[in-house]
Amino acid sequence: MxxxxxxxxxxxxxxxxxxxxxxxxxxxxxxxxxxxxxxxxxxxxxxxxxxxxxxxxxxxxxxxxxxxxxxxxxxxxxxxxxxxxxxxxxQxxxxxxxxxxxxxxxxxxxxxxxxxxxxxxxxxxxxLTPGAETPVVGTSMSVRVFPLSHGKPYESAAFLVRNQAAYVLYLGDTGADAVEKTEKLHYLWQEVAPLLKTHKLKGIFIEVSYPNEQPDSQLFGHLTPRLLLQELANLGQFSGAEALRNLPVIVTHLKPTGDNKARIQQQLQRANNLGLKLIFPEQGQRFLL
Structure with a gap:
């Protein structure tokens, strides 16, 4: 929601x-x-x-x-x-x-x-401590946290939420490993790939803030459509490319300046050769995973 x-x-x-x-x-x-x-x-x-x-x-x-x-x-x-x-x-x-x-x-x-x-x-x-699963008070859910790089020296986090045998992965703001000069997404993909391969990972919330025209030097710890698809292809290296097909990917944090949102959506849809189920959420509109 x-x-x-x-x-x-x-x-x-x-x-x-x-x-x-x-x-x-x-x-x-x-x-x-x-x-x-x-x-x-x-x-x-x-x-x-x-x-x-x-x-x-x-x-x-x-x-x-x-x-x-x-x-x-x-x-x-x-x-x-x-x-x-x-x-x-x-964190x-x-x-x-x-x-x-x-x-x-x-x-x-x-x-x-x-x-x-x-x-x-x-x-x-x-x-929250990376590596530990923590029950969420008042719910049937539990969570694990993973550090992310959001433009040095800033740190963000991903939350892997579990309910029984079903998982959802939510990433806060993050840059690509290649741009951030880290391996934080690499480690995250290694950890969640077995869940994706066994169809326990029901969806990934991940940001794309800028269209592809934004220079890497002005990303400030964010992703573009090109970088997102590269990172998810890296996930596919661990899970197998077939596991990515029809995976719900909820695209978050689009910056609404000018026609950015329309360009981001077009660029993602045109380059989606991974077979992802791209979801562009709308405020107040429920969707199921």
Whole structure:
């Protein structure tokens, strides 16, 4: 359930995706750039029948923040006064930034359970360690985290979410290994390839921020259609190319400046020789994996 899909400019439509098992209203929010405006769009589309405050307060059980840039965090901060007690999951450096620079009484009240006193104890910070699977409180899901490179020295995260034997992979902002001079995506693909090969991986959320015309020197830790397809071809080296066919790939974080979104979609569709099932999500419109 996309509450926000864009990678900038439109403050009422920034990265946030609700994920839950089929027939469940126990959602986790994968990033939280936009919350209330996206919930209102979902209600208008009859995706949700409950009032917005019920969705925010009762349906969303936890937040997973890939990195602390505002286009992935602003909705959580702005809605905190009306929210209920929940857990914020993330890598230690990400949570430290939220605690120190946002929920600190100078930028915003401290709704956390640590940091500048008095702590209001609405949100619990749950630090995720790569390699460990962590149960998600209030849901039947669990998660593993993988570090990503988002333009040196910044770090982002991927979340591998499991419900029983089914998995979904969500990547926050990330650059390609070849551009970032790292092997973080290489390691991630190695880890998830067995799940893809056995049809347990039901979909991948991954960003494409710029069209192919954007120079590598101005990507700032993001992907283009060309780089995305190269990276997924690398995944296919581990899983076998056939495993990629009809894999749902949800394309996130398109920057809406000018005709960027249309060009990105065209470039991906024309070059999709991997047989991927490309999904371009729309705010408030539910889809199943």
């Amino acid at each position: 996309p509450l926000g899909v864009n990678g900038g400019i439109t403050e009422n439509n920034l990265s946030a995706y609700l994920l839950a098992p089929v027939n469940s209203t126990s959602y986790i929010s994968l990033d939280a750039g936009t919350l209330h405006a996206g919930i209102e769009q979902a209600i208008a589309a009859k995706t949700f029948e409950a009032p917005a405050e019920v969705v925010l307060r009762r349906y969303i059980k936890a937040y997973f923040i890939s990195h602390p840039h505002l286009d992935h965090l602003a909705g959580l901060l702005l809605n905190a006064p009306d929210d209920t007690a929940k857990t914020i999951y993330g 230690p450096a990400c949570l430290e930034t939220i605690q120190t620079h946002y929920l600190n009484w100078a930028s915003w009240p401290n709704f956390g359970d640590a940091g500048a006193p008095p702590a209001l104890n609405k949100y619990h910070y749950q630090r």
